[in-house]
Amino acid sequence: MEAKKLDIWVIVIAILMYGVVNLFILLPKEHYFENMIMLSLIFAIGIMSYFSGMVISLGLAAVVIFFYGSYVMYGNVILGNAVESHVYYWMVLLPTVAIITSNIGGQVRGLQAENTKMKQEYADYVTVDASTGLDNVKVFYGVLNQHMGLSRRFDLPLSLMLVNIMYFDDIKGIVGSDRMKDILKTIGGHLVEFTRTEDCSYMLEDGRTFALLLFTNKEGAMIVKERIKENIKQLNVDNSAKAVTIKLELKIGISEYLDREQDVIGFRKSAEKDMEYDV
Structure with a gap:
């Protein structure tokens, strides 16, 4: 009107x-x-x-x-x-x-x-990240809270894994924004392949960090971590506009849900702290 x-x-x-x-x-x-x-x-x-x-x-x-x-x-x-x-x-x-x-x-x-x-x-x-097609941080916290409740009630093992692309800004500067979206989508697709159906993958609000909710203990999450790192090493980012070939590297942090008094923010912070020690 x-x-x-x-x-x-x-x-x-x-x-x-x-x-x-x-x-x-x-x-x-x-x-x-x-x-x-x-x-x-x-x-x-x-x-x-x-x-x-x-x-x-x-x-x-x-x-x-x-x-x-x-x-x-x-x-x-x-x-x-x-x-x-x-x-x-x-x-x-x-x-x-x-x-x-x-x-x-x-x-x-x-x-x-x-x-x-x-x-x-x-x-x-909007609950879906445009670059990767994964659910975004709005869905992440809601599902994380539900999974933590299930873990407490049924005594299920639960781990949170955060996956961060190292040198994100440098890589984006070399390959450009459009190519970076393709890279994020590719990595997101691999993360989904490496996890089971009941596990969940998300893209967090910074647009460079993935989150995985795994119904397993930290030892099982470490196996997934090694599988992800080995597979991503095989991915080479080639920018045809410049003679530059880049190998992607990831920093991964894992936190197992053991502290039953912990809230969703605290659970995420513990995974971020663990990421700092991943070299």
Whole structure:
């Protein structure tokens, strides 16, 4: 509905501007300089009204009308000049243009605000990482909390593994953003292959760290870790635009859920701390 209103206002201002320009051409040539100034002022007020509100735009129009009216009155009373018909045209056109352009500006700003709000709401509800196709951090914490509850209730082994790409920024600088997305997708696909169906893989909020929830103890997670590292070593990143071949290296941290009082943040922090010792 708002877009249709904007279309109507744009059509109205286009018709009005067409009429104003044609009127300017048809007006008497002896008032050319005066009319040229008024035409310029109309376009200036139109532009300023587009970026300001109705009150400011009408205020600008009122100021111009005041000075223009004073000029006309001086010519009529002091100099004895007749008030020509074009004076009334400008008096009407000034506030009309101000009202229409301020409405168009308001409609555009309203649509922009609505678009921004919709983008934010969309981002809040997105649960899949665009680069890898894995669930993102919003899903991760919810599932992690559920898995921790299952582990406590049924005494199931649970480990959290964090996988970080070493020299991420350097590699991205060499291969570019698009190629880096392909690399992340490839690594994410391998991580899913190396884990069982009941295990879960995620991409965290920094866009470079993967998280795996494994129903196994730390010894079992270490086996998965070695399998991942050996397989990733075989992946070479070749940038065809530059004569550079890069071997991917990963830092992996593992934390087993042993402290039953630990929350999801604490569980993640323990895995991040373990990652610091992986060389």
